[in-house]
Structures are given as C-alpha cells and as structure tokens.
Amino acid sequence: MVHLAKTVVMVGMMGAGKTAVGTALARQLGVEFKDSDEEIVRAANMTIAEIFERDGEPFFRARESEVIARLLRGVPCVLSTGGGAFLSEANRRLIHDIGVSVWLRADLDLLWQRVRHKTTRPLLRTPNPRETLRELYEARLPHYAKADLTVDSSPNLSVEEMATRVRQALLTRPDVLVEDQA
Template identity: 40%
Template structure:
C-alpha cells in the first residue's frame, strides 16, 4: 500500500497546520508547512514580508517553496490559504500528490482566526467580509484541485485527521 504525498489546501482557520501535523504522525510522514518554511528561509514573519514586498512578493516566495516541498517524497504539506491562486502551484500540487481540501465556513474561520495577529489579509475593519470575499474567490479553486473534501466546522483536529487517514488507507487498499 503506497499512500502518495498529501497536500492540504483550504482557507485560513480551516486547520491545515494542526490537522497536517496530526495526519503526518498517523501516516509516519514528515510534516511541512509552506508558511513556516517561508519564514524559516527568510528569517522574518509573513506580516513583515507582506509589509516589505507586498502580497506579490510573498506569493513569489510561496511558489518557490511549494515547488521545492512538493518535490520531496513521503510528506504531508499544509499550504497557505492563497496558494491555490497561482496556476503553477495548482499544477504541482495536483501532479505530485493527493490534494485534500479542508472546508470551513466563514463563521468558523472568523472564530479560529479572531485572536491571531499573524494574518495580514485580515488587517481590515471587517474581517468577516474579507474572509467571505476570499472564499468567493478561492473556494472554486480548492474544489477543483481536491481529490478529497473534508468539512472541519465544529470538529477537533484528531477527528479530522482520522477521517482523512481512514479515507486514504481505504482508497489505497482498494487499488
């Protein structure tokens, strides 16, 4: 049974990093987070990159990191919420592993991100409207890319990771 690389996509607050860490443990894989990798490579946090280089500079760095990480074998990768906006990212994600969309309502995203100071796109007077706007733009891309969609609202990390694990193991045992 060979389970491919697993790439998690979805909006901020959907649980990609937390679920990814748990899933990697269950699959005995190495976990990577594209945002954390960008911060490690640059030595600064993402809000600083947005401030100095804008979203375009950040997306350029993100593209390079996603290309590098998806080239590895035996990984679980949590991507940034906007990674799917780049056609190159969508191409490498789709061709180098199995994409799982962690679906979360705007209400759930707002609840999970409300205390975070680490989300430059939410530095706005109306974070709920910003999240809704981002979802309108990105959700069709998440769905188009995903081999598996898992709803995360009101669920704990372990439960979501177990669902993905179960589906991956079942899918690969029936092939």
C-alpha cells in the first residue's frame, strides 16, 4: 500500500483537465481533492470575476498565493490551481519545495475544443477568444514547462485514464508516493 507524502499540484491551461483529472486522481489515491480557485471564492464570498473587477488581478494573485501556501502546508492532497497560478515564480518555488507539480500538457486544438462553449472563462471574453487562448498558451508554456512532472493529455483518453497516467508519473518520485512500512 502506498500513501501520499506530498501535495500533488495540478497545473496547466484552462481546459487541460486539472479539476476533472485531479478529482479522479484524489479518488484513486484515497485523499482529498482541493481547488485553489474554489477556496478563494469561498473565503471572499464572491466569484473570481467579481474579485478581478472589484479588487484587480494583483489582489487576486496575492490571495491565490496565500491559499496555495496554506493548502501546501496542510494534509497532503491533490490540489488544482488556476491557470495563472504557476506563472508566479514564488508559487512555483513553494510548490516545488513543499509539494510536487504536475503539468497536464494539452495542445491548443484540444484546449479550444474543451473551452470554446464555456461562458465561465473571464479571460476568453474577447472579440477573438481562440486567438486570446493561443496568446495565453504561448505565453504560459515556458512557465508550465518548469513543472516537476509532465503528463500529456490526449483527446481519446478518459478522465480516469488520465488520472492513472498521472499516478504512474508520480510513482517515478519516491518522495511523493511512499510505500507503507508493514
């Protein structure tokens, strides 16, 4: 039997599957799933779009960093972060030092297929949302590439199959999934 010794932090673009795959992975590992955006919404009692509008992105990013730090220091779990969280060097360093980051890498076409009909993506409320997604994708790739582990998404894989892929990647890290001593 193995147990989770460090929090697994799912990073990547909107539509990469961080929440869906993270939830399935947590179930497979028998640990709690947490979402940093949900934690911020609950604490602020307003949506992320409302926080951005009222207080601005720098305020939101500061709260996001506080929430990630608190969750990393808690009981090991699977943590999904917002697409912009891993752009912060301080967040990347904290995640690397305390937890392990897993980049769900998906190509632009797959991401677009997944997000194009969603109305919950404030960053894509632009005249040309596909071009906006492409610009975000290209700007963020160098940051995501700094993740501890990378797992490639594929349109023909189910959420459970992706979670299994992530679990297999975690097994390459003896400091993350630890064998229980009998």
